[in-house]
Amino acid sequence: MDDCLFCKIVKGEIPTDRVYEDETTLAFRDINPQAPHHILVIPKEHYQGIHDVPTEKADILGSLFVAVGKVVKELALTDDGYRLVVNSGKNANQIVPHIHVHIFGGRSMTWPPG
Numbered sequence: 647m648d649d650c651l652f653c654k655i656v657k658g659e660i661p662t663d664r665v666y667e668d669e670t671t672l673a674f675r676d677i678n679p680q681a682p683h684h685i686l687v688i689p690k691e692h693y694q695g696i697h698d699v700p701t702e703k704a705d706i707l708g709s710l711f712v713a714v715g716k717v718v719k720e721l722a723l724t725d726d727g728y729r730l731v732v733n734s735g736k737n738a739n740q741i742v743p744h745i746h747v748h749i750f751g752g753r754s755m756t757w758p759p760g
Contacts, residue, residue, distance in 0.1 A: 652744040656690045666720065670706060671713040673749075682752030683721050683728070687714050694743045695734040714747055723751035731759070 654660045656672055665685055666673035676684040689706045693699050699706055718728050728751035733740040 650692055650744050651742050652686075652688050652746065653692050656688070666713055666717050668709070668713065670709045673713055673717045676748070681750040681755075683723060683749065685717055685721070685749040687717060687747045687749065689745055693745050695740075696732065696745060697734070699745075710745070710747060714749060717749060718751070721749075721751065723749070727751070727755075729755045729759075 651660065655662050655674065662677075663675040664672065665675060666687070670690055671687060672690055673685050673687040676686055687710060689710050691703070691706060693706075696707065714730065718724055728749055731748040731750065732745070733748075
């Protein structure tokens with residue numbers, strides 16, 4: 647999508663602090679971090695929500711979570727733990743309509759989350 651913020655980041659039109667990238671996935675630091683480590687991991691292809699990914703493209707979701715695993719290991723979050731959040735739609739407070747996984751780490755998390 648031409649007007650999608652995350653698609654513009656993927657294309658390099660908007661600078662960001664990239665922490666991981668491969669052929670299908672990009673991870674970068676959130677500009678408004680809610681934890682010492684707050685990383686967004688996105689597929690490079692545009693889909694608003696997980697439910698929008700067609701069955702024949704399901705490998706995109708696998709690649710997304712493989713990238714998450716690489717990022718949490720690289721940031722040494724596996725010992726103390728981390729939280730993953732995927733919001734979808736207005737009631738979930740999805741601000742950018744492009745699938746993204748939030749990785750939160752570096753502090754204790756509360757429950758329930760929201």
